[in-house]
Amino acid sequence: MITAKIAEAGFSEGKPIIKNILVESSKASVTLLLGESGSGKTTFLLTLTGVLKFLLNGYVNGSVRINDLNPLESDDYLKLPSKIGFIMQDPEKQLVMPTPFDEAVFTLQMKGYDEEEAVRKARGLLELVGLSGKMNLHIENLSGGEKRRLSILLSLIHDPPVLILDEPSASLDVEGIKMVREIVKKYKERDNTTVLIAEHKPVFYTDLIDNAFLIEKSGSRRVGLETLYKSSVVDIVPHHCTEQDGGDVSPGEVLLETIGLDVGFDKPLLRNINLEARRGEVIGVLGPNGSGKTTLLKTIAGFFKPISGEIKIGGEGRVFYVPQNPDLLFLFKTVEKELKETSKKTGMPLEGLVELIPWYPAVKGFNPHWLSHGQRRWLIIIIAYAYSKGVILLDEPTTGLDYVRFNHLKRLIDELKKKGVSFLISTHDPRVVGEIVDKAYVIDNEKLVEVDKCRIVGEYYSKTGVPR
Numbered sequence: 001m002i003t004a005k006i007a008e009a010g011f012s013e014g015k016p017i018i019k020n021i022l023v024e025s026s027k028a029s030v031t032l033l034l035g036e037s038g039s040g041k042t043t044f045l046l047t048l049t050g051v052l053k054f055l056l057n058g059y060v061n062g063s064v065r066i067n068d069l070n071p072l073e074s075d076d077y078l079k080l081p082s083k084i085g086f087i088m089q090d091p092e093k094q095l096v097m098p099t100p101f102d103e104a105v106f107t108l109q110m111k112g113y114d115e116e117e118a119v120r121k122a123r124g125l126l127e128l129v130g131l132s133g134k135m136n137l138h139i140e141n142l143s144g145g146e147k148r149r150l151s152i153l154l155s156l157i158h159d160p161p162v163l164i165l166d167e168p169s170a171s172l173d174v175e176g177i178k179m180v181r182e183i184v185k186k187y188k189e190r191d192n193t194t195v196l197i198a199e200h201k202p203v204f205y206t207d208l209i210d211n212a213f214l215i216e217k218s219g220s221r222r223v224g225l226e227t228l229y230k231s232s233v234v235d236i237v238p239h240h241c242t243e244q245d246g247g248d249v250s251p252g253e254v255l256l257e258t259i260g261l262d263v264g265f266d267k268p269l270l271r272n273i274n275l276e277a278r279r280g281e282v283i284g285v286l287g288p289n290g291s292g293k294t295t296l297l298k299t300i301a302g303f304f305k306p307i308s309g310e311i312k313i314g315g316e317g318r319v320f321y322v323p324q325n326p327d328l329l330f331l332f333k334t335v336e337k338e339l340k341e342t343s344k345k346t347g348m349p350l351e352g353l354v355e356l357i358p359w360y361p362a363v364k365g366f367n368p369h370w371l372s373h374g375q376r377r378w379l380i381i382i383i384a385y386a387y388s389k390g391v392i393l394l395d396e397p398t399t400g401l402d403y404v405r406f407n408h409l410k411r412l413i414d415e416l417k418k419k420g421v422s423f424l425i426s427t428h429d430p431r432v433v434g435e436i437v438d439k440a441y442v443i444d445n446e447k448l449v450e451v452d453k454c455r456i457v458g459e460y461y462s463k464t465g466v467p468r
Contacts, residue, residue: 001027002048002162002194006062009047011370013059017043020219021062025196030188030208033198034223035215037374037405038359041198042089044215045166048196049086050077066162067194082111082158089166089198089400091144091151092325100126100142100150101135104157111158129153129179134290141265144171144324144396145289145428149179156183163187165197169204170399171324173288173428174463177204184208200374200402241434241454253279254314255422256300256391261309263292263299268307270296271446277391282413282423284433286456287443293426297321297393300424313390320388324395326380327369335371335379336364346386356382356412374400381409385416392416394425398432410436430460 002025008016018040025031035041043052050071052058060072069076069083088094097103104122105115113121126135129149134142142150148171156163168180181204187193188208197205202212214223256277262268269292277283285293298304300311301321313319323329332338343350354360357378363371368379377400384392398406413423413436425432433440433453440453 001025001065001067002031002196003065004044004048004062006044006047006060006064009043009052009058009060009062011052011056011058018047018215021215022220023048023196023213025194025211027194028188028191029210030184030195030197030205032202032205032209032212033196033215034200034202034212035198035402037200037378037400037402038363038372039215039217040372041215042166042372045086045164045196045198049084049164050080053077083160084162084164085155085158085160087152087155087163087165087168089170090325090327091147091171094151094154095139095147098138099136100131100139103139103150103154104135107154107157125153125157130175130289143290143294144399145173145176148172149176149289152180152183161193163193163195165195165199167199167400168197169199169201171289171396171428174460176289178463181205181208200400241457254312255279256314256319256424257312258300259310259312261299261311262307263295263304264307265295265304268446270443270448273309273448275441275448277422277424279420279422280417281439282417282425282437284425284427284437284440284453285443285448286427286433286440286451291443292446293443294324294395297395297424297426301393316389318388318390319393320384320391321393322380322384322395322397324399326376329380329383330368330376333367334365335360335368338368338379338383342383342386348386353382353386356385358408372400374402374405377401378405378409381412385412385421388421391422391424394423394427396427396429397425398427398429403431406431430457433457433460 004021004023006018006021008019010017021044033041046052047060048064053060053072054077064071066084069080071077071080095103097106101122104125105118108118108121109115126132131146131149169177184195184205185208187195199205212223213220254276258273258275261273263270285296287293295304298321299306301319330338332341339350339353343353368376377397381397401409425437434457437453440451440456441448442451
């Protein structure tokens with residue numbers, strides 16, 4: 001059971017991120033937490049688990065109960081990790097060991113297993129989440145979806161009675177989403193467990209939830225399922241597929257070309273890639289977690305050397321890679337400083353950057369790491385736009401974006417492509433495939449195969465097991 005009554009909470013006294021929050025979730029129930037990007041869902045979860053108060057030095061005015069514990073009291077806070085499973089929005093924040101195998105063994109030993117039993121159990125659990133073939137690979141060489149699978153495994157490894165999930169579908173392929181749905185189903189069937197899910201894509205869980213709360217700047221309110229279907233904030237129904245207008249492009253000018261490209265590490269993940277991205281064109285790359293999407297983008301960006309083949313960059317020869325974790329690119333202590341320095345280095349007027357960020361006035365003095373996941377990603381894409389005049393490589397750019405801000409991103413990409421910018425987007429998001437990309441490619445048996453994007457969107461939801 002979860003009960004939270006928060007008058008206000010935030011990172012700095014007198015500057016609340018959330019206020020007037022009342023959320024209740026009884027045993028044997030699944031509760032959905034909704035709200036726009038930046039509304040405070042993640043801050044609420046950090047408040048609920050005591051992380052905001054004890055790890056981030058924030059402040060909380062209010063009360064919290066998770067079963068028989070009060071996470072806002074230091075003694076109970078220290079007991080909480082054994083009682084809950086918390087799947088955080090950024091999986092990197094939960095991973096501290098060099099390999100998946102090390103992570104699993106370490107976590108099991110922390111839970112009381114001896115070394116021999118921890119090693120045996122770790123191997124079996126990694127196989128269950130599809131990571132047995134990569135258990136000794138360095139964490140940094142896992143895809144975002146594989147890191148997500150690992151973080152889910154580690155959060156559930158002790159079979160906790162309370163499960164808290166922050167954007168669990170982010171970066172996951174179809175099989176990963178099916179896995180999360182099965183986990184939620186199993187918890188729902190028990191008599192003494194509680195599940196709380198913060199999610200921008202509630203379509204994956206509408207057949208499983210018992211109640212829902214909407215987090216807004218003014219507070220929280222309980223909402224019914226019929227209200228969700230009318231809300232512009234969330235993605236409650238599968239999205240349509242539209243043909244994209246390329247705008248004023250220069251016919252025939254190729255900004256990115258790969259010729260017979262093989263990418264990977266000890267052996268190729270992808271072979272014989274022959275790809276062209278023309279001025280003003282948006283290309284989507286889809287494929288299972290770990291199939292090589294991120295490796296392809298990083299190889300094009302120059303972070304990894306190709307195993308064989310050639311990469312040609314046309315135009316002004318600029319490629320800018322935006323990683324799945326936006327935190328990696330922040331250099332300064334405030335949003336305002338990030339944009340001022342970007343303006344100084346690129347020559348783009350600060351006003352031109354600021355006008356692309358609708359929530360800038362409210363957060364310009366914030367540390368970028370205090371922003372919501374969706375806001376941090378938005379900020380990085382604006383910075384990428386300032387630096388790149390050729391090709392922007394976006395790795396899962398819509399993670400953490402509600403449908404309102406997805407549409408903002410869509411308009412921004414449409415505007416930039418008309419100015420001649422090309423995009424190569426790695427994604428699992430059917431919204432991106434159906435409404436943003438001009439061409440879609442799927443990784444199949446180590447090959448990049450062009451597909452009908454509307455067919456892919458149509459098949460997506462049925463493959464996840466979501467009722468239609």
